[in-house]
Amino acid sequence: MTNAQAGLGPTVQDAAPGQTGDFYRITDVLDAKERATLARVRAFLESEVAPIIEDHWARAKFPFEIVGGLRALNIGGIGYEGYGCAGGTTLLNGFISMEIARVDASIATFYGVHTGLAAGSIYLCGDEEQKQRWLPPMMRWEKIGSFSLTEPEVGSAASGGLTTTARREGDAWILNGQKKWIGNGTFADINVVWARDEASNQVKGFVVEKGNPGFKAEKIENKMALRVVQNALITMQDCRVPEADRLQRANSFKDTAKVLKMTRAGVAWFAVGCQMGAYEHALRYARQRRQFGRPIAGFQLVQDLLVRMLGNVTATQTMMLRLSQLQDEGKMNDEHASLAKAYCTVKCRETVGYARELLGGNGILLDNHIGRFVADAEAIYSYEGTREMNTLIVGKAITGLSAFV
Ligand SMILES: Cc1cc2nc3c(=O)[nH]c(=O)nc-3n(C[C@H](O)[C@H](O)[C@H](O)COP(=O)(O)OP(=O)(O)OC[C@H]3O[C@@H](n4cnc5c(N)ncnc54)[C@H](O)[C@@H]3O)c2cc1C
Secondary structure, three states: OOOOOOOOOOOOOOOOOOOOOOOOOHHHHOOHHHHHHHHHHHHHHHHHHHHHHHHHHHHOOOOHHHHHHHHHHOOOOEOOOOOOOOEOOHHHHHHHHHHHHHHOHHHHHHHHHHHHHHHHHHHHHOOHHHHHHHHHHHHOOOOOEEEEOOOOOOOOOHHHHOOOEEEEEOOEEEEEEEEEEEEOOOOOOEEEEEEEEOOOOOEEEEEEEOOOOOEEEEEOOOOOOOOOOOEEEEEEEEEEEEHHHEOOOOOOHHHHHHHHHHHHHHHHHHHHHHHHHHHHHHHHHHHHOEEOOEEHHHOHHHHHHHHHHHHHHHHHHHHHHHHHHHHHOOOOOHHHHHHHHHHHHHHHHHHHHHHHHHOHHHHHOHHHOHHHHHHHHHHHHHOOOOHHHHHHHHHHHHHOOOOOO
16 A cells, blocks of 8 residues: 555655655555554644644644544554553554654644653553543543653752652642643643652652642743743642552652653654654755755755755654564663664754755744744753763663763
8 A cells, every 4th residue: 555545645755755754664664554543643733733833832822722633533542552542552653753743843742741651650650440540531632641750950860869759648648849841731630740758768659630739830931942832830839649649550760760761762753753844844945945046956965955854864763663663572671762762862953953954044934844843852852861861871781881970
């Protein structure tokens, strides 16, 4: 079946590979049903998100009107089984993450925080009753999730340094502390919060439901990247959470790390999608824009930029394809995910920079899309583990020596 037959045309053109960001036809590894899902995702993004996203980005607003459309796509919980989850492979979830980020990295981040970090924490660390209680409404997008790990004073050092505390009082826990940068935090219904148990000194996970009087979320303003994502500064003051809402299978930071390993691979896919979108916009522009009486796409130095971009897109796509296969086979280790996150986000920054260069002055106008990709690449580069942190994880794995301080 061709991509066009699968519904992935006309933007993925079988006759002209290279005019799309899928030069090596990686979508061919998916079966017909998966490709149809991907095509539905693309059609939704192109028709419902692309036309409105620049305006929302400029105003730093989240388009709540698209949530119903996301629900209809039935892509909640791809890669998870049961509990109303869509099921299927991690590889398909990777392709979907790429596809969303190809149009907009903020919407991809919203998807990743809700279905990956938040629902993934419950899926991996909740007990049976908790999974039955929270996952089905999350998979129907009736309840949106957030994930609170980072703190104002503790980012990269979260594994050993969390200062938010949890104190047991009878059948409840009392949480105190602050969390920073929490995606979806201003409006989420189900907030997964990681805090240090005062008694055992171990990190535990808690679900704090919307409306808890001890939980306050303030929007972080003036971001220059992922402006559509609503990031919050969260303050918990004697925030009371029932023991029944403590994630029963999260007993130490090792359990938090299991969630991060899974979602880090998803972020690397976002970095691929972001490059793919920038490349496609740049190629389209180069074919239309004329200087010296001909399209700039006909100049050698412009072709050099396009080919550098396509090389980065293709290299990161094929790397991610293999990483997701390893993940589906249960063979992906932390260092595999970390290498992909570090490498793909470095290449993403480079690719979107080439795209902006190709557009000349028009590259900084939001109307031409590239500016948004350039800015958003900066946040993807830093969140879910900076390049330095992921490098140290890989470095330790390959040398056997830890260079962490
Ligand atoms: C848009 C956005 C969305 C986010 N969403 C969420 C979310 O939903 N939930 C959540 O919990 N967090 C979220 N984060 C937080 C994100 O994960 C952190 O920003 C990230 O982990 C880095 O932490 P930091 O910003 O505190 O930087 P720091 O840890 O202060 O690091 C600053 C610099 O120092 C370097 N550095 C630190 N330690 C070392 C070391 N030992 N060796 C070498 N270099 C080092 C870092 O690599 C970095 O370059 C988000 C962040 C952003 C920007």
